[in-house]
Amino acid sequence: MRFENPKIPEGINTSPDHPLKEFVSLLGGVLLVIAIGVGVLSLMAEFLAAGIPFRYETELARYFQNSTTERSEIGDYLQEIADRLARAQSLPADMRINVHYADEPVVNAFATLGGHIVIYRGLIEKMPSENALAMVISHEVAHIKHRDPIIALGRGAVIGIALAALAGISAESIAETVVGKAGLLTALTFSRKQEGQADATALAALVSVYGHAAGVTDVFNLFTDMQNENFVHMPEFLSTHPDPQRRIKSIEQQILDHDWSADKATRPLPQL
Amino acid sequence: MTADLIVFVVLLALGYVFGQSVERRHYRSILRREQELQDVLTFSAKLPPQDLKVEGTNLVSGNVVVSVDYFKRFVAGLRALVGGRMRTYETLLDRARREAVLRMKQQARQFGADMIFNVKLETASISKGAKDSIGSVEVYAYGTAINTSDSFSR
Numbered sequence: 001m002r003f004e005n006p007k008i009p010e011g012i013n014t015s016p017d018h019p020l021k022e023f024v025s026l027l028g029g030v031l032l033v034i035a036i037g038v039g040v041l042s043l044m045a046e047f048l049a050a051g052i053p054f055r056y057e058t059e060l061a062r063y064f065q066n067s068t069t070e071r072s073e074i075g076d077y078l079q080e081i082a083d084r085l086a087r088a089q090s091l092p093a094d095m096r097i098n099v100h101y102a103d104e105p106v107v108n109a110f111a112t113l114g115g116h117i118v119i120y121r122g123l124i125e126k127m128p129s130e131n132a133l134a135m136v137i138s139h140e141v142a143h144i145k146h147r148d149p150i151i152a153l154g155r156g157a158v159i160g161i162a163l164a165a166l167a168g169i170s171a172e173s174i175a176e177t178v179v180g181k182a183g184l185l186t187a188l189t190f191s192r193k194q195e196g197q198a199d200a201t202a203l204a205a206l207v208s209v210y211g212h213a214a215g216v217t218d219v220f221n222l223f224t225d226m227q228n229e230n231f232v233h234m235p236e237f238l239s240t241h242p243d244p245q246r247r248i249k250s251i252e253q254q255i256l257d258h259d260w261s262a263d264k265a266t267r268p269l270p271q272l
Numbered sequence: 273m274t275a276d277l278i279v280f281v282v283l284l285a286l287g288y289v290f291g292q293s294v295e296r297r298h299y300r301s302i303l304r305r306e307q308e309l310q311d312v313l314t315f316s317a318k319l320p321p322q323d324l325k326v327e328g329t330n331l332v333s334g335n336v337v338v339s340v341d342y343f344k345r346f347v348a349g350l351r352a353l354v355g356g357r358m359r360t361y362e363t364l365l366d367r368a369r370r371e372a373v374l375r376m377k378q379q380a381r382q383f384g385a386d387m388i389f390n391v392k393l394e395t396a397s398i399s400k401g402a403k404d405s406i407g408s409v410e411v412y413a414y415g416t417a418i419n420t421s422d423s424f425s426r
Contacts, residue, residue, distance in 0.1 A: 005313050013366045015359045022359055026350040
């Protein structure tokens, strides 16, 4: 009796496929599913968040507000402009705009939860006229009118929770980090569509307050120039926009469509 | 965020380049040594045939601990989301099993044995799936090496 251990053929217990092939198809597939899931969830969150009553948003804003700005002449001036524009945009009765003036050189302005708008000194200094400044404020008021901050928060929260849950069920901690990174990309920002709508509402309100649309395009040209000079330091006002030129075009189109005059004299900024 | 991403991509690339080159070299070595040790026969049967003249027995064993690389682990992590064949782990365990058997055979040859009966394989996870630990696995092969009279085996 003779025994023999034959040579076992290769490629039965292992796969001859290239490991990179599996890597690419898996990563592509998972990212695609995450992208679709994030898209669907943000649509749902946006739809539902807009229905949250404004007083809840005001309550919520207290958690985020860490300092109360003291009253100042500039603050009152900005508040006055905002109130006029808010009336022009016919905000709901319970929606109150609070403008905060921040004495910092940052060229920025943003709208946040609870009807708060923050305007930085740096931005005001860059503004060529009151009309241009009013356009920025009107844009931020329009964000609040459209409930954009709470929509962004709702979207961020829902996506954050969903991705955390997804990362929790995956066995490997590495997949967790990748999923977590995808979540970071969806920070509290307004979408391109939200910005476009805010522009349209803002412009209409500006025209009804000042009677013309002069000084509006100055704002966008100014930021485009700044963006070209130093793209790292882009103001929030433009930051979600990869394409400010298109935004200017749609503004100009709106001015043309309504036959608003844009060449009237702008009102200078008061010395404050 | 971007710094994290760069570190991650670098780790992934390092894992891929080194992991794959180690794997290729290991397979070459496995194939060569399997050829060399082909005349040490392994059997899963508990006892040798009755008519085999046994001159001596020894417990022989081969033990391997092998670790995954970053790339394999990442692909396996993605695979765990959708299910299916974990190809990157299959080659890892295939290498570990064959290496363990080879080490066992090596030991048997040192005893002058040419047959190993009752060959068994045990697998143990070192990390037991704990988070942030090194995903490594031990494969242990053992059996009874038998020295027979020359006339019988070869």
